[in-house]
Amino acid sequence: MGNLIMVLGKSGSGKSTSLRNFRPDEVGVFSVAGKRLPFRSELPIVQHAGYQRIGEILAANRRRCYVVDDATYLMQLDNFARAKETGYGKFTDMAVAFQQLLQRAAWTDEDTNVFFLMHPDVDDMGREKPKTIGKMLDEKLCVEGLFPIVIDARVAQGEDGRPRHVFVTENDGTNLAKAPIDMLPPTMDNDLREVDGLIREYWGMKPIVDAPTEKGEANEA
Numbered sequence: 053m054g055n056l057i058m059v060l061g062k063s064g065s066g067k068s069t070s071l072r073n074f075r076p077d078e079v080g081v082f083s084v085a086g087k088r089l090p091f092r093s094e095l096p097i098v099q100h101a102g103y104q105r106i107g108e109i110l111a112a113n114r115r116r117c118y119v120v121d122d123a124t125y126l127m128q129l130d131n132f133a134r135a136k137e138t139g140y141g142k143f144t145d146m147a148v149a150f151q152q153l154l155q156r157a158a159w160t161d162e163d164t165n166v167f168f169l170m171h172p173d174v175d176d177m178g179r180e181k182p183k184t185i186g187k188m189l190d191e192k193l194c195v196e197g198l199f200p201i202v203i204d205a206r207v208a209q210g211e212d213g214r215p216r217h218v219f220v221t222e223n224d225g226t227n228l229a230k231a232p233i234d235m236l237p238p239t240m241d242n243d244l245r246e247v248d249g250l251i252r253e254y255w256g257m258k259p260i261v262d263a264p265t266e267k268g269e270a271n272e273a
Contacts, residue, residue, distance in 0.1 A: 053158055053159070053160075053161075053162055054157055054158055054159065054160030054161060054162070054164040054165070054166055055164065055165045055166065055200065055201070055251065055255075056154065056157055056158055056166055056168065056198060056199045056200070056201075057165060057166070057167045057168070057199060057200075057201040057202075057203065057247070057251070058167075058168050058170060058182065058195075058196060058199040058201070058202045058203065058228075059167055059168070059169045059170070059203045059205055059219075059244070060170050060171075060172045060180070060182060060202060060203065060204055060205065060227075060228060061169075061171070061172065061204065061205025061206065062171065062172065062205075063171070064207070065205040065206055065207055065217065066205050066206075066207070066217030066218075066242040067121070067122070067169040067205045067242075068087075068089055068090050068121055068122075068169065069090050069091060069217060069242060070205070070217075070219070070242040070243060070244040070247075071089060071091075071093075071095065071119060071121070071244055071245075072089075072091045072093070072243075073243055073244075073245040073246070074095060074117075074244070074245045075261075076094045076095055076096060077261055078115075078117060078245070078260045078261055079095060079096075079115065079117045079118065079119060079245075079260075080096055080098070080109060080114075080115045080117070080118045080119070081095050081096065081097045081098070081118075081119045081121060082097075082098050082101035082105075082106050082109075082118070082119065082120045082121065083097050083098065083099050083100070083101060083121055084100070084101055084102075084120065084121065084122055084123065084125040084126050084129070085100075085122060085125045085129075086099045086100040087121075101120075102126070103126060103149050103152075103153055106120065106153060106156075107152075107153060107156045110156050110157055110159075110160055110166070111156065111159075113160045113161055113164060115164070116163050116164050116165065116257075116258065116259075116260050116261070117164065117165050117166075117167075117248055117260050118157075118160075118164070118165075118166045118167070119166075119167045119169065119244070120166070120167065120168050120169065121169045122169050122170060122171065123168040123169060123170050124170045124171040124182070124183050124184075126149075126150060126153070127146055127150055127183075127184060127185040128183075128185070130146050130149065130185070131146060131185050134146070143185060143186040143188060144188060146185050146186070147184075147185065147186060147188040147189045147193070150184070150185075150189060150195075151189070151193055154168075154195070154198055158198070162257065163252075163257045163258040165248050165251055165252075165257075167244060167248075168199075170182045170183065171183045172228075178226060179226050180204075180226060180227045180228050181196065181228065182195050182196060182228075196228050200230075200231075200232065201221075201230065201231045201232075201235075201236075201251070202228045202229055202230050202231075203219045203220070203221055203229060203231075203236075203247065204219065204220040204221075204227050204228070204229045205217070205218075205219060205220075205242060206218055206219075206220055208239075217241075217242040218239050218240065218241065218242055219236075219239070219240050219241070219242050219243075219247065220238070220239055221235075221236040221237065221238060221239070221240070222238040222239075232254065234254075235250060235251065235254040236250055245260075248260060
C-alpha cells in the first residue's frame with residue numbers, strides 16, 4: 053500500500069518549487085496544467101496529464117516517488133470540459149474519477165510515496181480544506197482523511213526580513229496539517245525531497261532509488 057501525501061498551498065506558496073532537489077531518476081512528475089517547473093530542471097514530466105495517463109503510470113509503479121502537480125486542476129479542467137452538461141450526474145462522475153485516482157495511488161507498493169499538490173479553500177467557519185468540485189468529495193468522502201500526511205505550503209518572513217517559503221506540518225486548529233508524531237519538524241524548508249527522505253526513514257521504507265550495484269549500475273525502481 054502506497055503512501056498519499058497532500059501538499060496544500062495557494063499559488064506562489066512554493067509547492068512546485070519544492071521539487072527542485074529531486075534528481076531525474078528519483079521522481080515522476082505529472083503536470084496537469086502543462087506548466088513548466090519554476091526552476092531549471094531535467095525532471096521527467098508528463099505534460100497535460102489526465103486521469104487515465106496518471107492511473108496507467110501509477111499502476112506500472114516503476115518509481116518509488118510520484119508528484120501530481122497540481123491535482124486540483126484535474127477536477128477544475130474536467131468541470132470546464134463538461135460545462136455545457138446539465139444535471140447533477142456530471143458532478144458525481146467527476147467526484148468518482150478523483151476518488152478512483154486516490155485509490156489507484158494507494159494501491160502502489162509500500163515503498164512508494166505519491167504527493168498530491170493541491171490548492172486550498174476555506175469553509176464558512178474559516179477552516180482550511182482542499183479545493184474540490186461539488187459537495188460529494190467534501191461531505192461524503194472527506195478527501196484529506198485519506199492522507200496520513202498533510203503539509204501546508206506557506207510564505208513566512210525569514211530572519212533577514214525577506215519572504216521565505218516553508219512547509220508547516222503541525223495543525224493550528226484552522227489548517228489541515230498533520231503528520232505522525234516526530235516524523236517531520238513543525239516547520240521546515242519547502243523541500244519535498246527532504247520530506248520524502250524523512251518519511252522513508254520513519255517508516256523503514258526502501259530508498260527512493262536503489263544504491264548502485266558493484267558494476268556501478270543502479271537497480272531499476
